[in-house]
Amino acid sequence: MSGLRRVLHPILIAAVVFAVLPFALPRFGSAGTLATEIAIYTLYAMGFNLLLGYTGLVSFGASAFFGTASYAAGLASVHVTANPFLCILFGTVFAAALGLVLGAIILRRRGIYFSLLTLAFTQLFYEIAFKWTDFTGGENGLQGVTRPVLTSNLAYHFFVAAVVLVAMYAIWRIVHSPFGRVLQAIRDNRQRVQCLGYNVANYQLGAFVLSAAVIGLAGSLLTFLIQSVYADNLSWQHAGDPVMMTILGGIHHFLGPLWGSIIFIVLSDQLSSMTEHWWLFFGALLIGFILLSPEGISGIYLRLIGSPRWTLTAESLPPRPAALGLATAIGTHAAATDPVLTVRDLNKRFGSLIVAANVNLEVRAGTLHELCGATVLGRARLTRSSVGYWRSVTYFTVLLATAGMASFGRC
Amino acid sequence: MAELIVSQIVNGLVLGFLYVLIAIGLSIIFGMLGVVNFAHGVFFALGAYFALSLRDTVGPWAIVLAPIFVGAAGMLIESSLLRPLYSKEPLLGLFMTFGIALFLEELIRTVWGAGGRPFDPPGMLSGFIIWGPVLVTKYRLFVLVLTAAILFALWLFLQRTRYGRIIRAGSRDAEMVSMLGINLPRVFTFVFGLGTALAGAAGVLAAPLWSVVPSMAEGAIMPAFVVVTIGGLGSFGGAVVSGLLVGVSVALTIQFWPAASSAVMYALMVLVLLLRPRGLLGESWERFE
Numbered sequence: 001m002s003g004l005r006r007v008l009h010p011i012l013i014a015a016v017v018f019a020v021l022p023f024a025l026p027r028f029g030s031a032g033t034l035a036t037e038i039a040i041y042t043l044y045a046m047g048f049n050l051l052l053g054y055t056g057l058v059s060f061g062a063s064a065f066f067g068t069a070s071y072a073a074g075l076a077s078v079h080v081t082a083n084p085f086l087c088i089l090f091g092t093v094f095a096a097a098l099g100l101v102l103g104a105i106i107l108r109r110r111g112i113y114f115s116l117l118t119l120a121f122t123q124l125f126y127e128i129a130f131k132w133t134d135f136t137g138g139e140n141g142l143q144g145v146t147r148p149v150l151t152s153n154l155a156y157h158f159f160v161a162a163v164v165l166v167a168m169y170a171i172w173r174i175v176h177s178p179f180g181r182v183l184q185a186i187r188d189n190r191q192r193v194q195c196l197g198y199n200v201a202n203y204q205l206g207a208f209v210l211s212a213a214v215i216g217l218a219g220s221l222l223t224f225l226i227q228s229v230y231a232d233n234l235s236w237q238h239a240g241d242p243v244m245m246t247i248l249g250g251i252h253h254f255l256g257p258l259w260g261s262i263i264f265i266v267l268s269d270q271l272s273s274m275t276e277h278w279w280l281f282f283g284a285l286l287i288g289f290i291l292l293s294p295e296g297i298s299g300i301y302l303r304l305i306g307s308p309r310w311t312l313t314a315e316s317l318p319p320r321p322a323a324l325g326l327a328t329a330i331g332t333h334a335a336a337t338d339p340v341l342t343v344r345d346l347n348k349r350f351g352s353l354i355v356a357a358n359v360n361l362e363v364r365a366g367t368l369h370e371l372c373g374a375t376v377l378g379r380a381r382l383t384r385s386s387v388g389y390w391r392s393v394t395y396f397t398v399l400l401a402t403a404g405m406a407s408f409g410r411c
Numbered sequence: 412m413a414e415l416i417v418s419q420i421v422n423g424l425v426l427g428f429l430y431v432l433i434a435i436g437l438s439i440i441f442g443m444l445g446v447v448n449f450a451h452g453v454f455f456a457l458g459a460y461f462a463l464s465l466r467d468t469v470g471p472w473a474i475v476l477a478p479i480f481v482g483a484a485g486m487l488i489e490s491s492l493l494r495p496l497y498s499k500e501p502l503l504g505l506f507m508t509f510g511i512a513l514f515l516e517e518l519i520r521t522v523w524g525a526g527g528r529p530f531d532p533p534g535m536l537s538g539f540i541i542w543g544p545v546l547v548t549k550y551r552l553f554v555l556v557l558t559a560a561i562l563f564a565l566w567l568f569l570q571r572t573r574y575g576r577i578i579r580a581g582s583r584d585a586e587m588v589s590m591l592g593i594n595l596p597r598v599f600t601f602v603f604g605l606g607t608a609l610a611g612a613a614g615v616l617a618a619p620l621w622s623v624v625p626s627m628a629e630g631a632i633m634p635a636f637v638v639v640t641i642g643g644l645g646s647f648g649g650a651v652v653s654g655l656l657v658g659v660s661v662a663l664t665i666q667f668w669p670a671a672s673s674a675v676m677y678a679l680m681v682l683v684l685l686l687r688p689r690g691l692l693g694e695s696w697e698r699f700e
Contacts, residue, residue, distance in 0.1 A: 058502065105681070108688045112447055112644065115505075116636045117684065123633055124677035131670045236633075240509065247506055277521045283514025290507050291495060 010254050010311075011169050014042070017258065018161035022154060030269050033225065036157040038265050039164045040221050041245065045257030046171060047214030048242035053251050053312055054175055055207040056187030061118030062215055062242050064102070064125050067234030069095035069216030071129065071136060074229035077145045084147055088163075088220040095216020096209050103208035107201060119236060126234040142229040160221050167217060172254065174210065175313055183207050184312070244282070248289060250298030252310040259297045339364050414544030419662045425551045425620075427658020428558035429613050433631050434638035434650045435565065436609035442582030442645045443602040446493065446504040450512040452632030454607040457481050457515065458614025459623045460523050463530060471533055474615050481611025482604040489603035494596060512628070519625045532619040554616045561612060566647060578602060582645055634661075637676045641683045643690030653683075653691055 021035035044066055051057040073091030081087065106117045129136045136142055150156045174180045182203050185193045194200050223229055232238060241264065242257070249260025267285075271278035293299045295308075302308050309315075341363040348356040363369055433455055440448050448454075458481045465473035465480075488511060496503045531537070532550040540547050569575035577598060581588045589595040613631070621627055638657055642649030657676045665672040683691065 058505065105684065108684065109640075112441070113640055113690075115447070116640045117680075120633075120637060120640065120677045120680055124674055124681070127671075127674035127677070131674070236629075240513075243506070243509065251502075277517055279513055279517035280521060283510055283512075283517060286510035287492060287507065287514060290503055290510060291492070294500065294503050 011165060011172060013255060014168060014258055015161070015165055017262075018157075018165070021262075022157050025266070028266075028270070029273075030266065032157070033153050034265060034269055036153070036160050036225050037222075038261050039157070039160050040218050040225065041241070041261040041265060042258045043164045043167055043221070044215055044218040045242040045245040045249070045261055046168060047211045047218060049246050049251065049257050050171065050175075050211040050214065051207060052243075052246060053253075053256070054180065054187060055183045055204060056190075057204065057207070058115045059118040059211075059239075060115050060236070060243070061120075061122035061239050062211075063234050063236070063239035064118070064122040065095040065099060065212040065215040066219035066222075066238065067122075067129065067231070068098055068125060069219035070223045070229045070233050071142065072216075073220035073223040074142045074145045075135075077223070078142065082146060082148055084149065084224045088217070088224065091220030091223065092213055092217040095219065096213035099209040099212025099216075100205070103205045103212070107204055107208065119239070122234060122236055122239050126231055126236070129231040129234050136231065137229070138231070141231070145223055145227045145229065147224050147227060156225065160225070163217070163221065167214060171214065175254075179203070179206065180313075244286060246296075247286060247294075248296050250296035252295060252312050253298035254311055254313070256296055256298050263297065414546075415666065416663070417545050418547065419666045420659055421545060421547050421555075422551065423659030423662030424655060425555050425558075425658070426662055427655035428555060428562070429617055429620075430634045430638050430658055431562060431651050431654030432558050432613040432616075433610050433635040434642070434654055435562070435647065436606035436613075437635050438639050438644050438646075438650055439569075439578065439582070440603055440606035441639075443578060443585065444489075444493070444497075444504070444599055445501060445585075446508060448603075448606065449505070449508040449632070450488075450515060451508075451607070451610050451635060452628035452630075453512050453515040453519070454481050454485060454610040455614040455617070455631040456519060456623075456625060456628040457484065458611030459530070459618040459627065460519055460614075461611070462615040462618055463523070463528055463623055477615045478608045478611035481614070482608030485607030486600050486604035489600050490596075493603070494599070497599075512632075516625055516628055519628075523625075525625060527622040527624040530618040530623050550619055554620070558613075558616065561609075562651065565609070569647065574601075634676060637680050641680050641690055643692050646690070646692045649690060649692030 018035070018039050021038060022032045025034050026032050044062070047065075048059065048062045051059050069091040072094035073087040076087040076090045077084065102121055106114060106121065109117055130138060132138065133140075147156065150159050175184070182193065182198055183206075186198075186200055186203060190200055193203075219233065222233070245260030245264045246257055247260070248263050249258065250256030268278060268282070271281055275281075289296060293303075295302075298311065299308065302311070339362040341361070343359055343361040346356055346359040346361075347354075361369075433451065437448055437451050440446065440451075458477050461477035461480050462473045465476055469476060492507055492511065493504055496507055532553075536550045536553050538549050540549055540552060567575075569579060577588060577593055581593075581595070581598060581602075585595060588598075610631070614627075617627070617631075621630065634657060638650060638654045641657065642651075642653030657679065660675050660679055661672060664675040668675075671678075
């Protein structure tokens with residue numbers, strides 16, 4: 001089984017799907033270019049899921065990056081250079097830069113405010129693009145984008161498929177890297193990651209920029225597929241598309257966005273030729289999935305084969321290193337007698353309730369300590385205060401001797 | 412010039428009070444259920460469409476009945492579709508309201524058609540009132556007074572009654588409230604009904620001011636999101652202040668820079684966020700962060 005899994009690497013599965021689709025879809029009466037759209041939207045949804053599935057950030061403004069990148073690529077093609085590869089690169093870099101600026105602003109708020117802010121920025125950009133007719137073409141869209149190379153639809157499809165696969169492989173590697181692991185830890189328990197000394201805000205900003213770049217790449221690829229740009233790319237409905245795709249395919253599954261985008265695009269193409277009220281069907285489908293299979297199609301498949309689990313990362317763990325680096329690092333950085341954690345005059349109170357008064361504590365490397373208290377409250381508060389979880393502690397000094405934990409000093 | 416500004420400010424206050432009505436409903440639902448109701452705009456539109464259909468049979472009573480029907484629909488939806496999700500991943504509730512929004516908006520399109528429907532204010536409220544330099548339609552003044560009255564009644568309900576206390580306490584800590592012997596599922600259903608009924612009432616009142624089209628849902632939900640973000644979720648005063656601020660800003664921009672009229676509230680929100688990340692009157696509630 002594990003041998004089969006190794007052969008069926010998710011990127012390989014995606015490659016086969018992208019290769020087959022342009023030939024399979026016309027048999028069902030759909031255009032072959034729909035396959036290219038599926039590849040692009042897979043990447044779009046993957047960029048979105050980098051925030052949702054991996055980092056735990058719910059963005060309702062993914063289209064802000066998709067749309068601005070498609071405009072950036074389109075405008076570059078019309079005004080600067082006819083070389084589509086350079087334009088696609090420009091669109092991607094532009095989206096990443098925008099992600100850096102917006103992320104720095106939006107990530108100042110957490111939870112639901114974050115989601116609402118992403119939505120609001122998308123709307124703001126949509127209004128600007130829609131009204132600024134001289135620059136963006138407004139309602140008529142930006143026309144005049146050309147594709148002098150890869151002129152046939154099939155050639156462009158395979159170019160897009162190759163780019164998407166490379167990007168997917170990059171995402172696969174990133175989510176398995178230490179950086180990606182920290183993102184997933186933030187999703188599961190933000191406070192604990194913060195207490196371990198990671199700068200959560202910077203990691204989230206990193207994920208935000210990465211997601212913006214991936215989504216921007218998808219948007220730039222679309223510009224050269226349809227050879228025009230419309231403000232609809234920026235609308236909040238368009239930000240909802242990757243949400244739907246990811247839910248339909250499976251949030252906690254690496255290939256969820258792929259299956260989701262196939263279902264979404266093929267079904268909407270087929271249904272829209274039958275009835276104008278196909279959104280009624282889609283709304284019901286989405287509600288049904290959330291109630292019955294919140295992990296989407298991937299969840300159904302895994303339940304059928306009898307192993308319901310997440311597939312965001314590979315199942316096997318990397319081999320354990322022969323020696324643990326960190327343990328030796330502490331030994332070399334601090335002499336055994338020096339304390340690694342010093343708490344001086346720590347006071348913490350909630351209104352009139354004092355939970356810690358004038359606590360002094362020294363912890364040395366390799367020693368065991370016991371905290372005694374009448375209730376669990378005081379001990380937990382003391383631990384939390386010592387690692388800087390609360391910033392409102394009246395006065396305390398925490399000195400840390402190990403280099404890796406020095407970032408606590410800021411708190 | 413000065414009278415123009417004053418007139419637009421009055422129009423802006425009317426708009427602002429409607430925004431407040433929508434945003435307060437969104438805010439109390441979020442406070443209690445922990446779900447951002449993406450379908451809130453559709454309930455707003457549903458209010459207008461119910462009034463449209465009821466008007467022929469019950470006449471002016473439609474203004475009372477339509478919000479009640481919207482609230483009933485909301486309670487039905489909450490108990491059938493949202494309740495099974497409370498014990499699961501919190502995100503699912505959010506996605507569920509998103510699905511409900513897509514479904515209901517298309518349902519409106521299917522039942523009432525995609526085109527706009529005219530909705531005239533009742534005869535006794537048509538015409539203008541000229542008051543010194545200020546010129547306002549009677550209907551706008553009626554909306555202004557009525558929404559202010561509804562908001563005041565709601566404030567009294569939340570602050571002075573036993574049920575209001577349950578809702579305010581539940582917003583802070585729903586689990587604790589249920590441990591005190593309150594039937595929480597029933598409170599959830601009631602709060603969802605109340606919130607959607609408020610959206611429905613705003614929809615009825617807005618019907619003669621805006622055109623009754625399926626996309627009016629979007630025209631309501633976006634300002635409501637902006638208002639709660641600027642004002643701070645869970646803050647009654649914050650919602651009122653930011654709602655009126657947004658309403659007046661939009662009305663003034665419509666007059667002086669029409670192209671920017673729909674972008675201005677988002678710009679305002681970014682500005683507030685940069686200067687005061689917590690929102691105007693927002694408190695730091697751990698549940699919302």
